[in-house]
Amino acid sequence: MNKHFETVAIRSQTERTQFSEHSTPLYLTSSFVFEDAEDMRSSFAEEKERNLYSRFTNPNTTEFVDKIVAMEGAEAGHAFATGMSAIFSTFAALLNAGDHVVSCRSVFGSTHSMFDKYLPKWNIETSYFKVNEAHLLEHFIKENTKILYIETPTNPAVDILDLDAIGTIAKKHNLIFIVDNCFATPYIQQPIKFGADLVIHSATKLIDGQGRVLGGITVGSKELMREIYLFARNTGPAMSPFNAWILSKSLETLSIRVEKHCENAMQVAKFLEGNSNIKFVKYPFLKSHPQYKVAKDQMKLGGNIVAFEIKGGISAGSNFLNAIKMCSLSANLGDTRTIVTHPSSTTHGRLTEEDRLEVGITDGLVRISVGLENVADIIADIQQALNA
Numbered sequence: 001m002n003k004h005f006e007t008v009a010i011r012s013q014t015e016r017t018q019f020s021e022h023s024t025p026l027y028l029t030s031s032f033v034f035e036d037a038e039d040m041r042s043s044f045a046e047e048k049e050r051n052l053y054s055r056f057t058n059p060n061t062t063e064f065v066d067k068i069v070a071m072e073g074a075e076a077g078h079a080f081a082t083g084m085s086a087i088f089s090t091f092a093a094l095l096n097a098g099d100h101v102v103s104c105r106s107v108f109g110s111t112h113s114m115f116d117k118y119l120p121k122w123n124i125e126t127s128y129f130k131v132n133e134a135h136l137l138e139h140f141i142k143e144n145t146k147i148l149y150i151e152t153p154t155n156p157a158v159d160i161l162d163l164d165a166i167g168t169i170a171k172k173h174n175l176i177f178i179v180d181n182c183f184a185t186p187y188i189q190q191p192i193k194f195g196a197d198l199v200i201h202s203a204t205k206l207i208d209g210q211g212r213v214l215g216g217i218t219v220g221s222k223e224l225m226r227e228i229y230l231f232a233r234n235t236g237p238a239m240s241p242f243n244a245w246i247l248s249k250s251l252e253t254l255s256i257r258v259e260k261h262c263e264n265a266m267q268v269a270k271f272l273e274g275n276s277n278i279k280f281v282k283y284p285f286l287k288s289h290p291q292y293k294v295a296k297d298q299m300k301l302g303g304n305i306v307a308f309e310i311k312g313g314i315s316a317g318s319n320f321l322n323a324i325k326m327c328s329l330s331a332n333l334g335d336t337r338t339i340v341t342h343p344s345s346t347t348h349g350r351l352t353e354e355d356r357l358e359v360g361i362t363d364g365l366v367r368i369s370v371g372l373e374n375v376a377d378i379i380a381d382i383q384q385a386l387n388a
């Protein structure tokens with residue numbers, strides 16, 4: 001295996017066919033054929049490693065998985081139709097009725113719904129700690145706790161959790177430590193280095209990077225991935241070969257895209273820091289970020305998400321969105337196109353103010369997923385909307 005990230009991204013490739021193609025072809029096939037009865041028997045008995053049926057594996061999904069496994073420093077992985085199916089399948093495969101989960105309260109909305117609405121159907125309860133309570137984490141661990149779950153940076157408040165400190169607690173209590181690494185990508189941060197057992201991505205975001213396809217992946221130890229693979233193989237949340245083909249190509253440019261996203265985001269953050277209509281800016285690589293030191297220790301770059309608090313609360317936030325001309329109002333993130341959201345009047349509008357504050361959503365909080373347009377145009381659009 002090639003050592004460097006960019007080389008792995010480009011040169012890890014499915015074996016060439018007899019046509020000597022340069023770029024990996026798209027294997028749109030639901031099943032694969034066998035030579036004879038013995039070939040079929042030994043294949044189903046897993047005596048050889050080969051493709052049987054695309055609900056299990058497919059050359060395109062395997063190429064995509066192999067790249068992420070190498071990038072994250074994992075042993076094995078499995079690709080899913082979406083980020084949420086990766087998350088749900090991981091929990092469903094590893095938990096039994098009566099188990100307990102400890103999670104940071106600041107997690108993706110649908111992940112939170114899974115904890116609160118669906119896992120309790122199987123008598124699995126989740127306790128939450130707030131981002132500023134990470135030092136009290138051990139108080140939330142019970143005898144039946146099995147999984148410790150976090151995202152960092154968090155959405156939408158861009159807080160940073162200390163992977164090393166949390167990984168140490170997980171190890172001490174023999175918990176499976178799972179990190180949703182979606183906001184950072186494996187280019188910026190590899191949680192396994194800090195003690196994570198499993199890493200999950202929504203490939204829909206920066207991995208695709210162009211707002212085209214949905215996808216998800218879980219990677220980690222061979223032992224845990226075996227359980228997750230068998231669950232997926234039997235229950236069917238498979239990634240389509242077409243999406244895997246797109247996503248594997250996307251990984252070839254992940255490093256240069258993420259470099260540029262982060263460079264643009266840093267410039268947007270610096271511009272906002274000097275603006276008089278703004279109360280505060282949160283970006284992991286700004287010195288003013290409350291967890292700046294931790295961010296510097298565990299992240300290569302600051303990411304592409306910038307959050308800021310606009311003066312004037314909810315109405316100022318929605319006025320800002322209405323005044324935006326070029327940037328998109330959309331729920332996605334990690335796209336080439338810059339996207340702005342105002343959680344308290346939109347995605348999190350149905351929560352009570354108290355619930356919003358628990359996840360760091362103040363009334364005037366705006367989240368920007370900084371894209372790859374020329375940064376001068378991004379800043380000009382933000383500036384005119386702030387002045388409108």
Ligand SMILES: *Cc1c(COP(=O)(O)O)cnc(C)c1O
Nearest residue numbers: 082083084108180182202204215
């Ligand atoms: C989008 C997202 C997910 C869910 O991914 P889908 O591909 O939309 O199912 C999970 N976690 C985080 C942090 C996300 O941003």
